[in-house]
Amino acid sequence: MTDLRRDEIARSVTAIRRAHDGDFPVVALILGSGLGKFGEHLKIDTIIPYADVPGFPVSTVVGHEGRLLIGRAGRLPLICMQGRMHLYEGYPAQDLAIPIRTLRALGVNALIITNAAGSLRTEMPPGTLMALTDHINMSSQNPLIGPNDDDMGPRFFDMSDAYDPDLRDALMRAAKETGVDVSSGVYLQASGPNFETPAEVRMFAQWGADAVGMSTVPECLVARHCGMRVAGLSVITNMAAGLSNHALSHQETLDEAEKAYGKMSALLLSFFNDLASSAHHA
Numbered sequence: 001m002t003d004l005r006r007d008e009i010a011r012s013v014t015a016i017r018r019a020h021d022g023d024f025p026v027v028a029l030i031l032g033s034g035l036g037k038f039g040e041h042l043k044i045d046t047i048i049p050y051a052d053v054p055g056f057p058v059s060t061v062v063g064h065e066g067r068l069l070i071g072r073a074g075r076l077p078l079i080c081m082q083g084r085m086h087l088y089e090g091y092p093a094q095d096l097a098i099p100i101r102t103l104r105a106l107g108v109n110a111l112i113i114t115n116a117a118g119s120l121r122t123e124m125p126p127g128t129l130m131a132l133t134d135h136i137n138m139s140s141q142n143p144l145i146g147p148n149d150d151d152m153g154p155r156f157f158d159m160s161d162a163y164d165p166d167l168r169d170a171l172m173r174a175a176k177e178t179g180v181d182v183s184s185g186v187y188l189q190a191s192g193p194n195f196e197t198p199a200e201v202r203m204f205a206q207w208g209a210d211a212v213g214m215s216t217v218p219e220c221l222v223a224r225h226c227g228m229r230v231a232g233l234s235v236i237t238n239m240a241a242g243l244s245n246h247a248l249s250h251q252e253t254l255d256e257a258e259k260a261y262g263k264m265s266a267l268l269l270s271f272f273n274d275l276a277s278s279a280h281h282a
């Protein structure tokens with residue numbers, strides 16, 4: 001049964017329960033590149049480094065802290081993944097299911113995924129926030145390949161409305177409330193670790209993608225498979241390759257994410273207050 005990572009998930013759940021003896025939040029947030037600082041807005045009860053959670057692969061990327069925060073964002077109890085694992089780090093895709101299924105086992109029913117992404121549309125310059133309406137999986141991998149865990153979800157499952165329309169409406173309400181502009185669009189995941197070529201970027205744009213990045217899709221797939229609601233939010237940190245006249249770098253991603261950080265945190269805090277008020281998450 002090791003293919004299903006059930007042992008790893010069980011050990012992760014045990015380690016987290018041992019470290020945090022309070023109630024568990026039903027909403028989880030994954031913080032992407034350069035966005036980990038959002039942790040400063042939480043009233044934190046418990047901090048758990050991924051290294052202390054046996055089944056969690058430890059992130060190797062600069063800008064990703066690698067720890068779980070359990071606490072509150074305003075009135076909303078929240079469990080926050082400060083840092084994530086990426087396919088390009090070389091983990092088997094199935095390992096990326098472990099943190100999401102662990103959250104599910106702890107009772108999480110809504111997953112908010114953030115990321116940094118390159119824009120494919122001139123009207124979405126760096127600094128834009130984009131709510132995901134859908135995605136295109138061009139990573140050539142899928143964490144659900146292999147034996148299906150029928151206790152988690154069905155072998156074949158629907159990906160229409162993978163990004164929950166009600167959560168997106170709530171994000172848009174938060175946008176209005178805070179005066180932060182939020183675009184919406186389709187996120188395409190490339191495998192990385194290289195940034196895309198200009199020819200790839202032109203092709204992705206023709207396919208209907210609006211932004212490109214190297215994460216999010218595996219997490220969304222695993223979360224949808226086990227019935228969680230998902231929202232996705234990209235921080236546009238650069239125009240994708242060929243759409244601007246300079247070379248891309250991870251430093252630019254981190255710098256631009258830092259600049260957009262104030263907007264993103266204002267938006268998320270308002271969004272979380274909205275969720276706290278809704279009966280669903282009370």
Ligand code: HPA
Pocket residue numbers: 116117118119190195196212213214237238239240241248253
């Ligand atoms: N491509 C892929 N991933 C990214 C980009 C990009 O242009 N910007 C930030 N993450």
